[in-house]
Amino acid sequence: MTKLDDLCAFLSIPSVSAEPQHAKDVEYCADFLVEKLSSLGFSATKHLTEIHPIVVARSPRVEGKPTVLIYGHYDVMPVDPIDEWESPPFTPTIRGGRIYARGASDDKGEIMAHILGAQELIEEDGALPLNVIYLLEGEEERGSYSLHDYLKKPGVLEELACDIIVVSDTGMAAPEVPSFSYGLKGLCCFELEVSGPAMDLHSGIFGGAVANPITTLCEMIATTHDAQRRITIEGFYDGVCEIADWEKDSWRRVPGMSNAELAQLTGVPELQTEQGYSGAECVYARPTFELNGISGGYEGEGSKTVIPTKALAKMSCRLVPGQDPVDIMNKVEAHFRKVCPAGVRMKFTKQHAGDAYMSDPHSPLGKAAQRALELTFGNPPVLVREGGSIPIVAELSKRLGKDALFLGLDLPDARIHSPNENMRLDIFEKGITMAKTLLRLMSDVAP
16 A cells, blocks of 8 residues: 555545544544554554544654654544535545645644654664654544543553654645644634524614613623734733744745735735734734624525624634633623613633743754654745634643643645645655654754
8 A cells, every 4th residue: 555545545545533423434544544654663542432433543662762752632623514515525635736634744644644654664674763642533623522521540651751752733834835833823702692682673663672682792702802903801811921023034035925915815805903913923822812703693695684692702812822712701791791781681611722832942852853743845834823722732731841832834824624624645655755754863962
């Protein structure tokens, strides 16, 4: 089986963790990984949970050498809207030098690159020059609940003890410009429901006398930002540190991250950033408050002139080091209760959350990772933080007491979480080379 065959077989499994009808597919995907890693000489185990399995695989012990824990997730996002896919999402298809399938970039392509990098090293040298643990979960796209519980079990932290955590579930700036990420944003999600009349009301008979929940909800949300696009929630910025000068200098050189380039990439007329900060600085290092969805009232064709009984908004905050997600949700709730008018009732529901994360990019193992990227792609990596969140990584790093390094292969046009997700084949090949080079270089760092 060729390396591309391995990737295609992996991508063919519809391991959609959020959809119950794919539970067996998710488990089969775990079995696939156990079989593949076992064939390379790893001691691989599938740990069953109440939801989806966790795969742990360990290479034969090499005394006196560091241990690298490679984290990834084998579950994928749902594929809707299915009619926007140019080829079936679980039938890997090559077009124009790219492979198209759900999970091609997020995160199956990156996982397989790391596995095949280890395979090449074993084929060339007969064995790995250091210790490698793969920790691969099937629930990242739905919150990593089982992995959170797994880490609390007796003996697990000893089983996963390592010198560094490597994660490839992030992006790179451009095909020739690798990215070394040393931080992730935290996350908290919540819902706000505003209810008014006991039933939908005729908007002519009762209009002007009864508060409209949709209007009220929009007015409440509008109070969360000022004209400078700063978040007005009391205490929201407590603990937030200013961006270091070396970071600002580094981010100015990241391809595709100027304000004009970001506007073009996203298809907006111009960026709307927090005053005093560039788009790159907002993405990488400023906390945000976003409205993710809003619903209420009549949404069908034509008109239905009612004052609806309720309206609902789904919201989230991306957080930076110094912010606690539970504290932020409490402050958000307090803000909404303060601005909620007497004519309606509100219900605030807290959902999942995760801490922000920052590592030291200048550590010996961090420098080895940067060197691996430079040798592979021919250019030194840009040092960035990620605008996205992988909440389990912050917990994993805290519990193991080790830094996490992020070496991503997702290009800006990889369409992760969208129809026609893809990965460039040349990037996949370079990912294999990078993974192999990374293990070689890290084996020379004293544990």
